[in-house]
Amino acid sequence: MKWTEVEEIAIQLSEAHPEIDPTRVNFVDLMNWVLALPEFDDDPAHCGERILEAIQQAWIDEVA
Structure with a gap:
């Protein structure tokens, strides 16, 4: 996964x-959690604020 x-x-x-509310996740934690995903x-270095914002929004949409 990329x-x-x-x-x-x-x-x-x-x-x-x-158990996590994605609206309350900071980008440092978010990046670390993505990096820890098994797949x-x-x-x-290819990660930036725009990508993290998109991931966070998709996560919010996923749990909504």
Whole structure:
């Protein structure tokens, strides 16, 4: 899984962290959680604020 797979990342984050409210996640934690996903395999340097915002929004949409 790569940074561009925003929807899949959001699904996996919602499954890995069901107790977390994605509206309250800071970007440092979000990035670390994405990097810790078992299927994630991309360069951390390719991540930026826009990608993290998109992941966070997709996660919010996933649990809504």
